[in-house]
Amino acid sequence: MLYSLSRCCCVKLKIILPVICLFIFTSPLYAAKTGKTEELAAGIPKTASIELAADFGLPSKTFSFKVPKNAYGVRITLSNSSADLDLFINHGSKPDELSLVDFSSEEDDYNESIFITRQSESPLESGIYYVSAVYQYDYLPMIDGKRVENIDFSIKYEVITSEPEAVLRPGYARSLVxxxxxxxxxxxxVDIPRGTASFRIDVFDTDADIDIFASTKTAAKSRDEAMYASESMLGSESLHIGGYSGSRLTTGRYYISLIDQLAKELPRELSIIVTLGEDAPGKITEIPRMPEPADSFESAVLSTIEVISGNGKGSGCLLSRDGLFVTNWHVVRGADGSPSDEIFAAVSLSVYNPPVEMFSAQLIDYNEELDLALLQINAGRYGQSLPFGYDFPYYRLGDSAALRIGQPLGILGYPEVGGTGSRTSITFTSGIVSGFEAAPGCSLIKTDASISSGNSGGAVINAYYELLGIPGYIMDINNDKMGYIYPVTCFPEEWIDRIKLANDR
Incomplete structure (x- = not known):
C-alpha cells in the first residue's frame, strides 16, 4: 500500500534518494488529504480518527481554530494517538502543500505539540488558522500486534490571552512568576491618577532578562504594539513614562506586559513596582555592603563582575578597592563605535544565581587596538550615590611574564552557555597555557581553556587567585578552538599606576 513517499521511504531507498525527494516536493502525492474541516473550541479536546484509505494523498484530518485579538499565544496538542502523527499549521488557508506551511512539528513522538506566540519567528496573527494531523508513513501502523486502518487521537487548542492577572497600586511592589x-x-x-506628570515601572529581584511593554487601552503583545518599551540586557529593567518637555502624560489605565524573550524552559520569579514621579523608589535603591569573602576563591568570585552595556554583555575584573575595573573595549563599545551611554556592573552574591545588578560605571580610558577598557564604578544601579567608604573586593595582579607553556590557568566569567535561562551565573573553566603569539603592543597567551561569548573581559587566574589577564577572543576553525588572552603586561602603564595609587590610599 503506497500513500506517498515519506521520510521512512527516503531512508530505505538511499540509492534513488535524489530522484525520490524531487518527486516528493513536486508531486501531488506530497499533499495532505485535508477533506472536511472541523472547528476547534478553545480549551475543549476533540476526539477524531484518520482513515488510512488506499488512495493518493497523505491520510490526514484538518481542523480550524480562531485566534482572538487578545491572544498572546496558542498551543495545539495531540494526545492519545495510537501512531506517529505530525502537525502542520497554516494561517488563512488549509495546509494542503506540507512543504509550504507556516508551522510544523514532525517529531518521532506519537503526540505532537506546537506553541506559537506573537514573538515567534513567524509571529502569531489574529484570525483563522488551519491545523492538519497527518500520517506520513507508507505502511499501516501496528497496534497490539495487528495492522490497523484507522488512527484515533484527540486534539486540543489552548489560548494564552493578554488579559491582566493583577492590578498594581502605585508605590506597592507585586511578585509575579x-x-x-x-x-x-x-x-x-495600573491606574495612573489625574495630575501625574510622570511615572516609572521597575522590575527587580529576578534572575531573568525581563522586557517591559506598556500601553493604554489594550495590552501590548509585541514591541510593535507598545506605546512605550524597555528592552535592555538588564534583568532589573526600568521604564520611564512622561516628564517630557512640552508633552502631557495620558493618565488612566495602563497595561504593562512583562516578557522574557530569550528563555522558555523554566519559570522565573520577578517583582514589579510602579512609582509616581521620576525617582527610583527606596525599596530598590539600597546598596548592600559587599560580603566578606571566606577565602581566596570567594574573593575571586566577588571580584569578577558582569558588565552590561547598551550593545552587549561581558565580564570584568575589579582591580581596586574604590571600584576600578578592566574589561574588553568591545564589551562597552556602542553600535556607533563610541562608548555606550550607560554601563552597569553586576556582582555574584551567590554562585547559584545570576549576578545582582548593583552599580553604574563610567569609562575612564580605552585602547581600541588592544581591545581593552578601564572603568570606574561611580554610582548605584539607579544613579544613587555609593555609601560613604564603600569598599570593593579586587584582584591583585600576577606576573604574566613568568608564564610557561603547560602551566595551568583558571578562567572566571559569565559565558552565555553558563546558564539555562536568559541570564547566567558565574562559571569557572580551566586549561593550560598552550602557547604565545606576538601581537601589536604585547604578546597574547593561547589556551585550551573553554572561552565563549560572555567571557570577554573576565578573569584569567593562577593557583594563587592572582589576575594574569583577561580573555579576549577565540579562533574556531573546523570546530578546533583556541582561546586568546590579553595578559596584564598588555595593560597601559598609566592604568597600572592609577590602580596602584587607588590601592595605596
Whole structure:
C-alpha cells in the first residue's frame, strides 16, 4: 500500500534518494488529504480518527481554530494517538502543500505539540488558522500486534490571552512568576491618577532578562504594539513614562506586559513596582555592603563582575578597592563605535544565581587596538550615590611574564552557555597555557581553556587567585578552538599606576 513517499521511504531507498525527494516536493502525492474541516473550541479536546484509505494523498484530518485579538499565544496538542502523527499549521488557508506551511512539528513522538506566540519567528496573527494531523508513513501502523486502518487521537487548542492577572497600586511592589506554559509572558495593569506628570515601572529581584511593554487601552503583545518599551540586557529593567518637555502624560489605565524573550524552559520569579514621579523608589535603591569573602576563591568570585552595556554583555575584573575595573573595549563599545551611554556592573552574591545588578560605571580610558577598557564604578544601579567608604573586593595582579607553556590557568566569567535561562551565573573553566603569539603592543597567551561569548573581559587566574589577564577572543576553525588572552603586561602603564595609587590610599 503506497500513500506517498515519506521520510521512512527516503531512508530505505538511499540509492534513488535524489530522484525520490524531487518527486516528493513536486508531486501531488506530497499533499495532505485535508477533506472536511472541523472547528476547534478553545480549551475543549476533540476526539477524531484518520482513515488510512488506499488512495493518493497523505491520510490526514484538518481542523480550524480562531485566534482572538487578545491572544498572546496558542498551543495545539495531540494526545492519545495510537501512531506517529505530525502537525502542520497554516494561517488563512488549509495546509494542503506540507512543504509550504507556516508551522510544523514532525517529531518521532506519537503526540505532537506546537506553541506559537506573537514573538515567534513567524509571529502569531489574529484570525483563522488551519491545523492538519497527518500520517506520513507508507505502511499501516501496528497496534497490539495487528495492522490497523484507522488512527484515533484527540486534539486540543489552548489560548494564552493578554488579559491582566493583577492590578498594581502605585508605590506597592507585586511578585509575579513568568511560566513556560504561558510563553514567559504576563500582563498587569495600573491606574495612573489625574495630575501625574510622570511615572516609572521597575522590575527587580529576578534572575531573568525581563522586557517591559506598556500601553493604554489594550495590552501590548509585541514591541510593535507598545506605546512605550524597555528592552535592555538588564534583568532589573526600568521604564520611564512622561516628564517630557512640552508633552502631557495620558493618565488612566495602563497595561504593562512583562516578557522574557530569550528563555522558555523554566519559570522565573520577578517583582514589579510602579512609582509616581521620576525617582527610583527606596525599596530598590539600597546598596548592600559587599560580603566578606571566606577565602581566596570567594574573593575571586566577588571580584569578577558582569558588565552590561547598551550593545552587549561581558565580564570584568575589579582591580581596586574604590571600584576600578578592566574589561574588553568591545564589551562597552556602542553600535556607533563610541562608548555606550550607560554601563552597569553586576556582582555574584551567590554562585547559584545570576549576578545582582548593583552599580553604574563610567569609562575612564580605552585602547581600541588592544581591545581593552578601564572603568570606574561611580554610582548605584539607579544613579544613587555609593555609601560613604564603600569598599570593593579586587584582584591583585600576577606576573604574566613568568608564564610557561603547560602551566595551568583558571578562567572566571559569565559565558552565555553558563546558564539555562536568559541570564547566567558565574562559571569557572580551566586549561593550560598552550602557547604565545606576538601581537601589536604585547604578546597574547593561547589556551585550551573553554572561552565563549560572555567571557570577554573576565578573569584569567593562577593557583594563587592572582589576575594574569583577561580573555579576549577565540579562533574556531573546523570546530578546533583556541582561546586568546590579553595578559596584564598588555595593560597601559598609566592604568597600572592609577590602580596602584587607588590601592595605596
Amino acid at each position: 513568568l511560566k513556560p506554559e504561558n510563553g514567559m509572558f504576563a500582563v498587569v495593569s
